Amino acid sequence: MIEEQISFADQKRKTVETAEFTADGRYKRKVRSFVLRTGRLSDFQRNMMNEYWPIYGLAHQTEPFDFKKIYGNDKPVILEIGFGMGKSLVEMAEQNPDKNYLGIEVHTPGVGACIAYSVEKKVKNLRVICHDATEILRDCIPDGSLAGLQLFFPDPWHKAKHHKRRIVQPHFVQTVCQKLASPGFIHMATDWENYAEQMLDVLQNNPQLRNTSATKDYIPRPETRPLTKFEQRGHRLGHGVWDLYFIKTE
């Protein structure tokens, strides 16, 4: 049930100011996992977003979401961070009507494309958010509420001096664990070997997580994961793909 019928344009105007300041009032520069890409929202995407935002869109808020109210049911909720243009996320939602999906992406044209494709596919079990995922996790996701977290081909930040911008860091995984139910899963994939090694290191050093890999590192690519746009690009460039699948055990 949707309480407030507002368009995406209205939501942007209402967006909570999340800038943070030091004790003496100076603006605190945050290390972000993304640079906002340029790329125009097409007229079609804008119209779809404004028309269907009340159905598919959720805004950042300062209290936890009520998933039962949002989806109108108790089905498990799977969160995907950085869904890009959203095609693979919509396909997953369409193939798994017994689950609810929540997608977060900061790239507005991607959110527009995802909503347009959801309308085309008549998908009912998906909601999207256009905001920094680390703030959504911190402010809006109730503890112990997620059945799973998907992170497919996150920005690799190739240069060593930029590795601190990678989203997969110990404190990020700790926050995800806090938001996962037990058992809940974390599924990551990347086409950048050095990032795969960092993911493995961070995940296996979290005491709440158990690696499902028979070889104690990566799993074979699951058939259930639809091919993503960045994965396709990686194939064209001759990159390998590493999938990691961990379970929260306690």
Ligand SMILES: C[S@@+](CC[C@H](N)C(=O)[O-])C[C@H]1O[C@@H](n2cnc3c(N)ncnc32)[C@H](O)[C@@H]1O
């Ligand atoms: C390399 S792209 C991969 C997109 C898609 N998963 C795929 O495989 O095609 C990474 C995406 O993550 C998004 N992203 C990065 N950091 C984010 C954050 N903190 N919150 C939300 N989205 C983020 C970027 O905008 C970008 O679209």
